[in-house]
Amino acid sequence: xxxxxxxxxxxxxxxxxxxxxxxxxxxxxxxxxxxxxxxxxxxxxxxxxxxxxxxxxxxxxxxxxxxxxxxxxxxxxxxxxxxxxxxxxxxxxxxxxxxxxxxxxxxxxxxxxxxxxxxxxxxxxxxxxxxxxxxxxxxxxxxxxxxxxxxxxxxxxxxxxxxxxxxxxxxxxxxxxxxxxxxxxxxxxxxxxxxxxxxx
Amino acid sequence: xxxxxxxxxxxxxxxxxxxxxxxxxxxxxxxxxxxxxxxxxxxxxxxxxxxxxxxxxxxxxxxxxxxxxxxxxxxxxxxxxxxxxxxxxxxxxxxxxxxxxxxxxxxxxxxxxxxxxxxxxxxxxxxxxxxxxxxxxxxxxxxxxxxxxxxxxxxxxxxxxxxxxxxxxxxxxxxxxxxxxxxxxxxxxxxxxxxxxxxxxx
Numbered sequence: 001x002x003x004x005x006x007x008x009x010x011x012x013x014x015x016x017x018x019x020x021x022x023x024x025x026x027x028x029x030x031x032x033x034x035x036x037x038x039x040x041x042x043x044x045x046x047x048x049x050x051x052x053x054x055x056x057x058x059x060x061x062x063x064x065x066x067x068x069x070x071x072x073x074x075x076x077x078x079x080x081x082x083x084x085x086x087x088x089x090x091x092x093x094x095x096x097x098x099x100x101x102x103x104x105x106x107x108x109x110x111x112x113x114x115x116x117x118x119x120x121x122x123x124x125x126x127x128x129x130x131x132x133x134x135x136x137x138x139x140x141x142x143x144x145x146x147x148x149x150x151x152x153x154x155x156x157x158x159x160x161x162x163x164x165x166x167x168x169x170x171x172x173x174x175x176x177x178x179x180x181x182x183x184x185x186x187x188x189x190x191x192x193x194x195x196x197x198x199x200x
Numbered sequence: 201x202x203x204x205x206x207x208x209x210x211x212x213x214x215x216x217x218x219x220x221x222x223x224x225x226x227x228x229x230x231x232x233x234x235x236x237x238x239x240x241x242x243x244x245x246x247x248x249x250x251x252x253x254x255x256x257x258x259x260x261x262x263x264x265x266x267x268x269x270x271x272x273x274x275x276x277x278x279x280x281x282x283x284x285x286x287x288x289x290x291x292x293x294x295x296x297x298x299x300x301x302x303x304x305x306x307x308x309x310x311x312x313x314x315x316x317x318x319x320x321x322x323x324x325x326x327x328x329x330x331x332x333x334x335x336x337x338x339x340x341x342x343x344x345x346x347x348x349x350x351x352x353x354x355x356x357x358x359x360x361x362x363x364x365x366x367x368x369x370x371x372x373x374x375x376x377x378x379x380x381x382x383x384x385x386x387x388x389x390x391x392x393x394x395x396x397x398x399x400x401x402x
Binding site for chain 2: 043044047104107174177178180181182184185186187188189190191192193194195196197
């Protein structure tokens with residue numbers, strides 16, 4: 001009888017929902033983690049960052065080390081400018097174009113010097129960071145969220161470039177170039193899509 | 201009704217009451233639009249046999265040609281296809297799209313049947329031209345409203361997987377009777393292309 005009573009009580013308890021905020025949709029995770037998650041949930045920014053990391057990482061360990069320092073810094077600076085600016089435009093087309101360029105370079109197996117790779121890290125990291133800053137501002141986020149985003153940028157660039165630098169087997173290089181072609185193709189289609197839908 | 205029966209009945213009622221609390225359609229942590237974008241993109245290239253045959257045939261022919269065509273063709277195809285898709289999205293017309301799509305299956309099927317070994321300088325542009333037709337057809341059909349990047353990613357990944365499937369089938373080349381099997385498959389692609397060509401003119 002006691003078991004049955006427990007079962008009924010349990011069912012009754014389950015039948016009485018109260019606001020749980022279980023998934024933090026309402027409360028959020030706090031500005032830092034909101035910023036970190038923002039990047040993970042924004043495919044264009046994430047794919048662009050992954051493409052940048054793949055390209056610079058494929059240029060060798062020296063370029064990879066520069067990437068880990070320069071890309072997050074560029075992202076932080078450009079993101080801060082966007083966060084506190086009054087720019088009211090989307091740079092999604094520019095980011096799609098960046099994806100085409102970076103993916104194309106990876107697909108072609110392009111080799112550059114660490115200096116050129118560092119410039120690429122600064123330029124593309126800055127472009128992606130600027131767009132990310134605009135998105136954060138639109139979401140009402142502040143500089144703490146930007147720091148959260150930059151922390152994920154650091155983690156992603158570190159993990160991907162380390163992976164690319166450490167695997168030198170021919171088969172892995174082929175996979176890398178295939179991934180580059182996929183990134184470029186994704187950028188091309190996105191570019192057409194954004195242009196067709198009238199966004200700028 | 202014994203006491204035990206009553207206990208079991210109450211227990212069953214409690215369990216049932218708990219079960220009905222489980223929601224059927226949750227989609228709790230994903231944005232509906234985004235997820236439909238990715239899976240719509242993933243399913244688009246496999247929505248028609250004219251596309252499926254050609255994309256598998258690219259992988260098959262690449263496998264027959266061997267390295268470096270084996271991996272260069274699947275790198276070149278998605279980029280050209282996306283370029284075609286972009287043209288289609290922007291409303292830039294491309295003539296004879298359906299004929300080009302059918303011709304891609306016919307030509308690639310013929311190459312597989314005859315074990316045609318073209319140089320990369322010819323094979324890459326040829327495959328890219330075919331890809332342009334396929335991409336343009338997809339681009340003009342793309343459904344608005346879904347997430348552009350996720351849709352594009354799904355679309356490109358599905359294309360790549362079809363090439364990989366073709367390359368995987370091409371691995372039977374080293375087996376006894378493998379070449380015969382591949383020729384038969386090439387014949388199937390050729391016949392399929394002919395069917396689609398007739399359909400394009402009908």
